[in-house]
Amino acid sequence: MIHATAIVEDGARIDPTVSIGAYSVIGPHVTIGAGTTVGPHCVIEGHTTIGCGNRIFQFSSLGAVPQDKKYAGEPCELVIGDRNTIREFCTFNIGSPGGGGITRIGDDNWIMAYVHLAHDCLVGNHTIFANNSQLAGHVEVGDWAILGGFTVAHQFIRIGAHAMTAMCSLLFADQPPFVMSQGQPAQARSMNYEGLRRRGFSPARIAAVKAMHKALYRDNLTLDQARARIGELASDTPEAAPDVQLMLDFLSGVSPQRGIVR
Structure with missing residues (x-):
């Protein structure tokens, strides 16, 4: 289940049912649960824990150090739950000491290509991130939220459960649960009734x-x-x-x- 060209470093804990594609690199502090598939040319590093039944597509980078000048090599974490779909070219960073030390993604999320989750982001369950959604550090996203393509969220804001953003929305403030927003900066347009x-x-x-x-x-x-x-x-x-x-x-x-x- 592990391609001959993949590199799995000593110390990594990989369930026997995990599939790892060609030229992927798995670091020594990585744990991957049963039934997860890792595509070719992925890099999974840092103190990263990935649950069961995830599907990680090619060219993703998971567990790299945060884009935070204050970070000094502390053993912070990236924790990914179960049954998530992570499409091409996604970048999820580990947490930072100033933000709790963990970037966390829940279960059953549908994350499309080029999505960036910066350090200390907390993502719930059943969310959808369309292509190129970008979260700065310390952003929280509630269950069932939907982010339209090219949505950008400023650091330290929150997006409530069942909320939805339109394409190219730019969030500088908290978006309450159920709210639909659109614009640059984003404005509330309605509630997510449908x-x-x-x-x-x-x-x-x-x-x-x-x-x-x-x-x-x-x-x-x-x-x-x-x-x-x-x-x-x-x-x-x-x-x-x-x-x-x-x-x-x-x-x-x-x-x-x-x-x-x-």
């Missing part, structure tokens, strides 16, 4: 998301006033209580310096 329907959200839950959008973007409320209005939705629509809590938890962490996309 995506929610496809994921089985009931009409009552979607109605609650519409009410959250109205409080955040249509009623000229301050962020604190919008949070209070959104909090009332949990009692009005108990079925949507987890969605309301998701939004409230996200808004409670908004930085005054960054704010949210408007």
Whole structure:
């Protein structure tokens, strides 16, 4: 399952069911779980842990040191979960001491070509990153988020669960859950209603998301006033209580310096 031209350095822990293509290089601190396939001409280095059932296409670079001048060789990590698709020319860096030391990608993500995940990024589950999506350091992306092609995210921002960006969006602020954004800089355009329907959200839950959008973007409320209005939705629509809590938890962490996309 390992091509004769591939280099697997001593110390690497590779499950017997892993496939490694021609001319790929696997470093000594790498762990790769069962059923993962690594295409030709990949470099996987650093303290990198890759779970089971991933498909890594050719020419990807995973686990290289962060693009951070302060980095001084500390044993930081890249951790990738299970069943992810990582297409051609992706670059995922390890974490940095100033950001927790770990870059982490969850499970069942669909990551297209030329995607860059910088140091200390945290990506959830079931996300889609279209071609050339770029995350600077310390960016967090929630479950089920979709990033359009050429989306660029400034360091230290967050993209909430079920959010979506249009092609060529430029994010300088946090994008709350469910929000769809577009532009340079990105502005909130609507909520991701069609995506929610496809994921089985009931009409009552979607109605609650519409009410959250109205409080955040249509009623000229301050962020604190919008949070209070959104909090009332949990009692009005108990079925949507987890969605309301998701939004409230996200808004409670908004930085005054960054704010949210408007």
